[in-house]
Amino acid sequence: MVTTSNEQYFNDDSLSRISAVILPNSSINQLGHRSIPALKRYMEAGGSGIITLPDTLLQKKGWPWLQTLTEQKEGAELSIDQGRLLKLEKNYSAEDIEKGLVYVIGGNKQADYSRATTLNVPDSTRYTRTVLAQGLDEPLQMALLPGNDVLFIERKGGVKMFESKTGDLKTIANLDVFTGIEDGLLGVAADPNFAENHWLYVYYSVAKGKQVNRLSRFELLDDQLDQSSEKILLEIPTQRIYCCHSAGYLAFDSQGNLYLSTGDNTNAEDPLVEGYPPVDERPGHELADDQATAASTDNLKGKILRITPEDDGTYSIPDGNLFPKDGSKGRPEIYIMGLRNPFRFTVDEKNNNLYWGDVGPDTKVKSDYGEPMSFDEINQARGPGFYGWPYFLGNNQAFPHYDYETKLEGPKKDPANPINDSPNNTGERILPPAQGAMIWYGKGNSKEFPLVGNGGASAMA
DSSP, rough: OOOOOOOGGOOOHHTTTOOOEEHHHHHHHOOTTTTTHHHHHHHTTOOOOOEEOOOOOOOOOSOOHHHHHSSOOTTTEEEEEEEEEOOOOEEEEEHHHHHHHHHTTOOOOOOOGGGSSSOOOGGGOOOOOOOOOOOOEEEEEEEOGGOEEEEEEETTSEEEEEEETOOOEEEEEEEBBBOTOOOOOEEHHHHOOOOHOOOOEEEEEEEEESEEEEEEEEEEEEEEEEEEEEEEEEEEEEOOOSSOOEEEOEEEEETTTTEEEOOOOOOOOHHHHHSSBBHHHHHHHOOGGGTTTTTTOOOSEEEEEEEEEEEOOOOOOTTSSSOOOTTTSSSSTEEEEOOSSOOEEEEEETOOOOEEOOOOOOOOOTTTTSSSSOOOOEEESOOOOEOOTTEEETEEEEEEEEETTTTTEEOOOOOSOOOOOOOOOOSBBOOOOBOOOOOOOOOOOOSOGGGGGGGOOOOOO
8 A cells, every 4th residue: 555645656667556546636636747647547557446535626627538537426436448436425434445445446457558548758858959950030841851851941031951961051042032021931841752753832922023922832953942943833812011910831631632821811900909800891991801811712811721732733622622622612722711820730640630720819809708809729620611710719709790980899690600791702601610619728827728828829739
């Protein structure tokens, strides 16, 4: 029998020798990011079981598995993973604990950690921090190339290469880009077949002539970016009068589809003063209406696009985007719409699920929790969808539709049937149902997701 308040005792080596664990709820609330997986592994390994003691009504949130231990009814007996759980009643006695031990220990089998599926948190001493380059000028994205060479871009146009064998850093190109507002050289991704074709995809703001952000393909030959090899895949018109939100991240999925994130590119200054989302429908204020960009099915801004690059420098539309391939209901490149500033995203290489952070607004509108509805979001998409902006945030909490002319709040939109009736909308009036965020939080402590803590608002995933 071991009695301890030392959280470090929760590890495979120690727990494998234990037939049962007795935990007051107050102690469960103190468990950290290392001991919680260790406890779950103990149960998965068939290490008998756990008895919980209801000494507090407070419950630690943010760990779904852990909540299964604390949210059971008093007196509950059940199997969890490969072990047993007993939650004693409030007025338990020593005899109750003895009976409980008989139940959770059962046949007193030795824990078999080959059956555990939860991974231990790696020891921080396994990692070594190595600085490859420093003194950079706004680096935005990098691409890992064969041989562990690293190519990365800087917003003002620099394309640089870190050579793994020599440790040398060199500039291999300088692209002429527009760098006002948040524009510039925004994204880069190596073709999945880069070792054979040497193709790089780049998203950048054209400096002269057109006011567009351009997705192009270049060849990287002998560590030099051949600018004469440029193949233009896609151009997205932009306004360069008001800030903000360019996004521009690039990534491939396991099927060779290329994803591109775009910001709403809307005047954020006037709405910031008013304290409402940019839905300004007054004549002459079109650039302050996100219903013309993020919430428009006919506009590629405020989106995550998904295309299949072709060998001839064009692209096709893969199956499974938000709208039909013929463009009859919206731009067929659109996979995700209703975004504000999806600055960074990740495609899960195993299942192609998409994760992204959407940087939230500053607003005076109160949320359901009484705090300002200025949520950042972390989202997951297992398929295409509309994610609400500028009508909804978080778990589909709705903004009142603010009239910038009268300064009055109007009715809220219905997330199940959102309607875009702005005079600036050139797309479909009826939008897909809004999808709620996976995680959302403001600048203070979150009651729903306490693990995110508090601080700055710049969600990335």
